[in-house]
Amino acid sequence: MKAKRVIWLLTGLLVLCTLPAAGGLNAAAEKVVLRMGDNIPDRNSPWGLVIEEINAEFMRKHPHVEIVTESLQDQPYQQKIRIYAASNQLPDVFKYWSHPPLLGPMVENDYIMALNPADYDDMGFVAGSLEVNMYDGKLYGLPTNADFWVIYYNQRLFEENKVEVPATMDELLAAAEVFQANGIIPISTMGREGWPLVITFDTLVGRYSNDFDIIQKALDREARFTEVPFLQAARKFMELVNAGLFQADLLTSDYGAARNLFGQEVAAMHVMGSWELGLSTDTAFSEQFRENVRAMRFPAVAGEAGDIDNLSAWFGGNYVVSAQTEHKELALDYLDMYFTRYPDLAWEKKVNIPAQVVRATDEDGPLAQDLLAILGSAKATGDPSQDRGTPAFKEAYERLAQELVAGIKTPEQFVMELDRIAEKYAE
Amino acid sequence: MNKAFRDKRTIFLMIFPGLAFLFFAMIMPIFLSIYYGMTDWPGIGPMNFVGLKNFREIILSDSVFWTSLGNAVKLTLVTLFLQNPLAVIVCIMILACRKNARFFRTVYYIPAIIPIVVTTKLWVGVFNPTYGLLNKFLSVIGLDFLATNWLSNPRTAVWSVILIVIWQGFGWAILFYYSGLVSIPNEFKEAALIDGAGGVKLYTKVILPLMMPVIRAVVIIALITCFKQMETVYLSTGGGPGNITQFLANYLYIKAFVSYEFGYGNALSILFVSISLLGTYLLIRFTRAKAGEY
Numbered sequence: 250m251k252a253k254r255v256i257w258l259l260t261g262l263l264v265l266c267t268l269p270a271a272g273g274l275n276a277a278a279e280k281v282v283l284r285m286g287d288n289i290p291d292r293n294s295p296w297g298l299v300i301e302e303i304n305a306e307f308m309r310k311h312p313h314v315e316i317v318t319e320s321l322q323d324q325p326y327q328q329k330i331r332i333y334a335a336s337n338q339l340p341d342v343f344k345y346w347s348h349p350p351l352l353g354p355m356v357e358n359d360y361i362m363a364l365n366p367a368d369y370d371d372m373g374f375v376a377g378s379l380e381v382n383m384y385d386g387k388l389y390g391l392p393t394n395a396d397f398w399v400i401y402y403n404q405r406l407f408e409e410n411k412v413e414v415p416a417t418m419d420e421l422l423a424a425a426e427v428f429q430a431n432g433i434i435p436i437s438t439m440g441r442e443g444w445p446l447v448i449t450f451d452t453l454v455g456r457y458s459n460d461f462d463i464i465q466k467a468l469d470r471e472a473r474f475t476e477v478p479f480l481q482a483a484r485k486f487m488e489l490v491n492a493g494l495f496q497a498d499l500l501t502s503d504y505g506a507a508r509n510l511f512g513q514e515v516a517a518m519h520v521m522g523s524w525e526l527g528l529s530t531d532t533a534f535s536e537q538f539r540e541n542v543r544a545m546r547f548p549a550v551a552g553e554a555g556d557i558d559n560l561s562a563w564f565g566g567n568y569v570v571s572a573q574t575e576h577k578e579l580a581l582d583y584l585d586m587y588f589t590r591y592p593d594l595a596w597e598k599k600v601n602i603p604a605q606v607v608r609a610t611d612e613d614g615p616l617a618q619d620l621l622a623i624l625g626s627a628k629a630t631g632d633p634s635q636d637r638g639t640p641a642f643k644e645a646y647e648r649l650a651q652e653l654v655a656g657i658k659t660p661e662q663f664v665m666e667l668d669r670i671a672e673k674y675a676e
Numbered sequence: 677m678n679k680a681f682r683d684k685r686t687i688f689l690m691i692f693p694g695l696a697f698l699f700f701a702m703i704m705p706i707f708l709s710i711y712y713g714m715t716d717w718p719g720i721g722p723m724n725f726v727g728l729k730n731f732r733e734i735i736l737s738d739s740v741f742w743t744s745l746g747n748a749v750k751l752t753l754v755t756l757f758l759q760n761p762l763a764v765i766v767c768i769m770i771l772a773c774r775k776n777a778r779f780f781r782t783v784y785y786i787p788a789i790i791p792i793v794v795t796t797k798l799w800v801g802v803f804n805p806t807y808g809l810l811n812k813f814l815s816v817i818g819l820d821f822l823a824t825n826w827l828s829n830p831r832t833a834v835w836s837v838i839l840i841v842i843w844q845g846f847g848w849a850i851l852f853y854y855s856g857l858v859s860i861p862n863e864f865k866e867a868a869l870i871d872g873a874g875g876v877k878l879y880t881k882v883i884l885p886l887m888m889p890v891i892r893a894v895v896i897i898a899l900i901t902c903f904k905q906m907e908t909v910y911l912s913t914g915g916g917p918g919n920i921t922q923f924l925a926n927y928l929y930i931k932a933f934v935s936y937e938f939g940y941g942n943a944l945s946i947l948f949v950s951i952s953l954l955g956t957y958l959l960i961r962f963t964r965a966k967a968g969e970y
Contacts, residue, residue: 324933324934331720334720335720354721355720357721358720358721434806441913441916442914443916497806497825498804498805498825498828500825500827500917501803501825501827501828501912501913639935640934640935640936641931641937643935644930644934644935645935648916648918652918652920655828655829655830655916655917656830657830657917657918658918
């Protein structure tokens, strides 16, 4: 009898314990997982924090949604997305580059969904920023940031060494001489990967030709890379390298090493994109540095046609939606929230220059004001030439730029080889 | 029980998992790789069959492939004719130390237990033209004129990478040769000494011939390691500047996963495996007759 009572009691307890679990199962069944992908693995970086803030806000608005993000560095991220695409497992919403060689196959193979441009009419996208994501008149992605190539400089080092901000290449070379004499590296940049070298070369071409159309024409094989502006730019590049303008280990310096040289005030200038706006808020560097970091335009070449206001500029950080997503409405809702919140948050935290209109405030630091002024005064813009060809062309071009800087190729050999690979990959 | 083991179906069922693993993990990927090597597949989207075009292009007009192969051969030669003999000499010296042998054994083996990422970055630091130890040392001893940008200078870059690889592998060479040396029975040495074979002769005529099985194994491992060298190259120079320090494994990775020429990368991998197999086969044949036994 006693045993029977115990069995009943245990059974009752079991039923009671099972009830909330069953409720939990129902709740779990309703839970929707929205898969995301991006190339910002450091979630404590300003950009990572902004994304997490938007995600948290989205999950508060949609309590049944859980956002799961896969985040890797550029190269492994690209590889993973391609593997996911080939196996129909793309994340619902993910970041992907707008360059035709990367986004093109995604569109052609129907991996990503066309968006309705009218939905984003009132979001203040900068003129031309959506066009880079258009294929056959359809919009496939939304850009997060406007990127352009500038020279950051340390105002304190300039003042202490009595150097004026250079407006021409001759002034830049003269400034470099002063810095070198005082044991300061004139300019740091990354050379271990060739893309900063190529963008710098593009900018130099723009300083001779006054527009960037000639680069596109050469890529389309309507012009040759052996034409005068390219050769002049290659020669000028080598003149800068041979004058010791860059750090001695340029070709083995990775991104962080080059950035640190500048941030630790060992280098007076740093050639990089506008996304380094965060230099002025990066607490890894001294307050003295953060207060003195400024940006200037890439100097012009005296007597040449190129205007100092011509910018190597492009739009990046695109978000796209998988064509196979089972949560289309949620994915579009996420894009809507992201691009409503991102510009203000990104500008407030100085993540980068958004591709949407932002209001400058009095609280913006001098670096932010410099960058806005540079962008505001841009006359002609052109996106990096290596990104306009196939990935194989990009890789070959970047390595060729390294060969030029290392002295393996002369400027004449460089332009001839560049023309050869452009011809090869244009086929 | 014996009857069950004689039953062909039982035998088949027992070896099937192993065979299936071998087929799906080894044989099928090789054939798939050969097939992909005959396509122009960029990794996603449609693939077109292009026959032997990739192989033809690699052999006839891809200068980077030949540079990569040349660098692998350079590394192999330095490993075989510099690292290995040096390791043997160091092992003999360590053995002669008796009392402190354990200490030296540990010291020489240290590079082998430090992760490659760490040792590579350490050497990149040593080679740094501005802050690196090497140029500073040259300056201190009055050889400033030799200071250079070791990993970017086209004349020194590949040799600097080879030095890093040799240094990283030195501990392993010591481990193998030391084991080989201590495993030779003392009777042989004593008999040779009684017969008047002292000093260099003892080693060249007795010890080394007896060590041939070990040398053969080390040489084959060294050849394979040199040909598939990637980590150090990837972490130090990335194959640059340009492709001057490019190696086969790194090059095929770049082609397949950076340039997205997946078909071309597969063709490279097939050639890479074929060359490694051929080299291993030749070495085995060349050293077989000379292998000593005891």
